[in-house]
Amino acid sequence: MATGMAAVDAGTHPADPTAEFFAQVPYRARTALTHRHNGTILIELLENGRREPWHISVEHGQASVSREHRAADCTLTLERSLFDRIVDGEAQFGPYLFRGRVLLKGDFQAFAILRRLLPDMKGARDPRSLAPGRRG
């Protein structure tokens, strides 16, 4: 886990950001979620006319990932290339939800769980790094 996370956070591009992201989901969930989080999310990635399913199941904060096309509380359909950019910290879901790029169906609360699993945006600064005269 540590090596995979480090590669993403250091700003390099993994060869397959999507596969890398899903591999990290169970580990990310340990810090990003708590036992109160429950829900299932199906992500359908479109590429060359194919639909590639990824299914995340969260039970009491424990996440597991499968490649099966299973029913879910929330289904997201989008191009794989866009998902690659999102999980690589280069794009966000928000701007794409109200145009023809991401289809979101079902429970928004489950979608909110997925948002918690995403890495920081590339190049994002901690606001505390802006203050030269930090006193603490």
Added chain:
Amino acid sequence: MKHRISVLDGNTFVVSNSNGDIAASHASPEGFFSFDTRFLSTWVLTVDGQGLNGLAVDDLNYFEAKFFCVPGEPTPYVNATLSVIRHRWVGGSFDERLTIVNHAQEAVDLLVRLEVASDFADVFDVKNAVVKQFKPTIIVADGALHLDYRREDFHRTAIVRSTEPSETDERGMSFRIRVEPQASWSTLLRVESVVRGMGGSDVRSSIYAEHKKASAELAEDLRRWFDSAPRLETDSLALAETYAKSVEDLAALRHVGMSRPTRMPSAGLPWFMAPFGRDNAITCLQTLPFTPELTPTMLNAFAAGQGARLGDFREEEPGKIAHETRYGESSSFEEQPHSPYYGSADATPLFVILLDEYERWSGDSTLARHLELEARAALDWIDTYANIMGDGYIWYQRRNEATGLENQCWKDSWDAISYRDGRLPGFPRATCELQGYAYDAKLRGARLARLFWHDEAYAQRLEREAADLKARFNRDFWIADGEYYALALDPDGEPVDALSSNIGHLLWSGIVEESRAAMVVDHLMGPRLFSGWGVRTLAEGEGRYNPVGYHVGTVWPFDNSITAWGMWRYGFRSEAGRIAQAIIDAAPFFDGRLPEVFAGYSRQSTRRPVGYPTASSPQAWSTGAPPLLLRIMLGMQPHGEELLADPALPAGIQKINLFGVLGRWGRQDVSAERAAGD
């Protein structure tokens, strides 16, 4: 100023002239808007080439209005023989029942023409007076007019239909009609807005259960809403009128959010018909005893949208509550950051404050437990990402230099935070009310931790931190020679020393040392801050004071309601009553609908409060002011399972009876009457 008429249902609304026409320029806020896009910018009716003269408008309720018009300019010598009645409502679509009545003894042949166009402006284009670069395509099919706008995969459509046959062309619809003597002709016009997503279907239909409602359903919903709100009896006509208007406008401003099928408030018409963290939190705080159903929806929406990652463009940080969410073109192409935008330093502590206040009123411990993680993340944010200077205060400094907000407190215009002499401080800035909110959030978080999260150690830690914050705040922000709290600290830790209304919020939060409360109240009620119509945002005599400056001298009803709440908290009941009275006195000048803001001129110089030119109305937290002022005058406070009341009425009000105040006690009546000779 041109008189505009609005009908609205959440973030779908129509703003027109008083004859019902829409003739918008790129910079004027008329039109049919939905989801931050203008779907109609032209909607102009003529009869035989003559424009309409609006005689009267009947605002039936918030989603519905009737315009009574005659063709042509009126003259004293010729009686109009035709009436044109435009009855319109919104409920998902925009519908207009057009009726033409012939009062003459002879039949008439008429050419009725409706000009229709749309510029599909984003609400930010209108606000910033930007002319759009992309043009819609127009298709006439089966008598309907399809206005279609595309920019890459951003796709919006307006479809205009009539139940009566029309000659439809690309610029509108014509009806050649004959109306018999003493008879009428009528058609129903319907404009559908389509927010197209992937595959062309409406994005809204895949997410929420209810985005379209018939007017009958809306009327039933409004009746239930009125029945559910506490009923007011008072001798003050101004209070009765503004309270009734508030209850109705709170219904009008509700919209269906992304996260739940239930409804939460938008911030204000026309510019702020969207979820706003700060405005919505304060509106819920103001209205908990009156319309409590808004609050759990809002709390869940805050939690679902809580920041989870670091990002500069949207100024997102883990634990931070979102500031503003938009669905239009400028957000979709990241020309604006509202997808959502997190540039607000107060929404996060206000979220914790609201969660606690909600539990105190409702007894809903389930939600208090359910949102533990989010509330803890919000409390952590105060000590981490907000603690920019490492000294334990909430600071803000934008990372989005192009489109982010410079000031991330409620006074968010660029010139709002200044020294006495008018200079502007550098960044980061720590405004005083943010520290008050942090103090209050810690104490309320401690209560939640102790009672619902079963974490006594955390509760004690939060209480220690709050006590420490209060002590430091009273040392670092106090301006000894003026005997008030500084508006802010600058990046050197020096006070930004202007005298402002922000000190009223400090009373509400309880961060003011008891021995200093009277000095703060004296400033708020003194001639530099108190105009007679309310407390000004910035004191007269300060370098940047301007009675018509948005945050630098105007009076905001919401700001006054929070200040009055603070005075109540410290026992200054008669001063709180004077503020309540001033705001209630102002309301009739706005037909009971308190606007976002009005001018700060002294009451001695203006016999009416002077309207602010571009104020939003209705504005949620102005709408929330009369309910909160009622709470303060009646001295209502939940205490355990009971509702306590300790009324203190201002001089101008003899009697207030409030029937059916909602809370964990069920419903309870509260009465106050001034004894004869009081």
